[in-house]
Amino acid sequence: MNQPIYRLYPPPYDSENLCGLYLRLKLHEQGTPDQPFVYANFLSSLDGRIALENRSGIPYLPKSLTTPHDFRLFLELEAQSDCLITHGGYLRSLGAGKLGNILQIGQREESADLLAWRIQQGLKPQPAIIIASASLDFTMPDSIREHGQTCLIATGQNADPAKVEWWRQQGYEVIFAGKDRWVEGGALVDALAERGWRSLYLIAGPDMLDAMLRDGKLSRLFQTITHQLMGGQAFRTVSPGPEYGPLGHLKLRSLYYDPSSPNDTGQWFAQFGINN
Numbered sequence: 001m002n003q004p005i006y007r008l009y010p011p012p013y014d015s016e017n018l019c020g021l022y023l024r025l026k027l028h029e030q031g032t033p034d035q036p037f038v039y040a041n042f043l044s045s046l047d048g049r050i051a052l053e054n055r056s057g058i059p060y061l062p063k064s065l066t067t068p069h070d071f072r073l074f075l076e077l078e079a080q081s082d083c084l085i086t087h088g089g090y091l092r093s094l095g096a097g098k099l100g101n102i103l104q105i106g107q108r109e110e111s112a113d114l115l116a117w118r119i120q121q122g123l124k125p126q127p128a129i130i131i132a133s134a135s136l137d138f139t140m141p142d143s144i145r146e147h148g149q150t151c152l153i154a155t156g157q158n159a160d161p162a163k164v165e166w167w168r169q170q171g172y173e174v175i176f177a178g179k180d181r182w183v184e185g186g187a188l189v190d191a192l193a194e195r196g197w198r199s200l201y202l203i204a205g206p207d208m209l210d211a212m213l214r215d216g217k218l219s220r221l222f223q224t225i226t227h228q229l230m231g232g233q234a235f236r237t238v239s240p241g242p243e244y245g246p247l248g249h250l251k252l253r254s255l256y257y258d259p260s261s262p263n264d265t266g267q268w269f270a271q272f273g274i275n276n
């Protein structure tokens with residue numbers, strides 16, 4: 001984990017340690033009461049895949065995309081959040097044991113420093129959890145209550161009222177942040193801003209990224225690009241919807257080269273600003 005990585009942009013070219021690279025950004029200090037700082041992180045291949053689909057059209061994250069170095073930076077981004085925005089699909093996968101739990105900070109030996117860092121920065125030990133879901137069909141992991149995390153379920157006005165009521169009876173707050181069944185980026189960010197949360201980390205998939213970008217709410221996009229052509233005829237990318245036009249034009253803020261992984265090929269850690 002302590003191998004150097006290389007800064008390609010901004011100049012000058014230099015070597016830096018991976019650990020601490022994103023903590024130094026202090027993203028939790030970038031938001032204001034009116035405009036929380038919303039950031040997302042994606043991992044893609046050189047040919048733009050973030051997931052492949054199996055024969056039934058079900059997407060999955062290929063193992064060769066993920067690396068310990070990228071995961072460390074993912075955790076550093078999590079450590080700077082007032083709240084994590086996830087979705088019903090992740091909780092279904094978590095409940096089925098298909099994905100690991102990423103809802104709490106510093107629970108592994110190699111990331112324990114991040115919990116101490118949060119406390120030193122004046123952040124709560126654990127971020128709040130926001131679950132975006134149109135279906136409201138998912139199971140809630142015990143870990144959220146065990147760690148005393150505030151947890152909100154966000155859905156649209158036309159969500160099934162019986163399911164909304166069911167979650168409320170379980171003691172969860174359900175907020176409406178969209179006119180139909182879907183959560184809209186603007187309505188969600190406004191609702192979270194009212195609670196005083198200023199750094200919102202989107203750990204959801206491409207649909208929530210789309211919702212934020214189209215409503216002009218995304219502040220920063222982190223993208224790790226591994227140096228592999230993945231191929232695969234059925235795949236997912238970060239942009240599932242219609243053309244973005246100028247909304248999709250991003251400004252590079254930093255670019256680092258990690259020559260060592262995956263499999264001694266390499267990857268870039270890129271950071272893009274949107275209107276900042």
Ligand SMILES: NC(=O)c1ccc[n+]([C@@H]2O[C@H](COP(=O)([O-])OP(=O)(O)OC[C@H]3O[C@@H](n4cnc5c(N)ncnc54)[C@H](OP(=O)(O)O)[C@@H]3O)[C@@H](O)[C@H]2O)c1
Nearest residue numbers: 042043050051059060087088089133134135183205206207
């Ligand atoms: N490489 C990467 O960095 C990366 C990152 C993220 C995901 N992925 C992969 O990409 C594939 C697709 O991503 P995904 O399944 O995570 O996400 P997704 O397809 O964008 O969304 C999945 C679920 O999120 C909820 N959702 C999304 N947008 C919503 C909105 N506006 N309002 C309400 N609910 C909303 C819905 O849950 P309900 O069904 O409960 O309504 C939806 O079924 C997966 O294979 C995933 O592993 C890769």
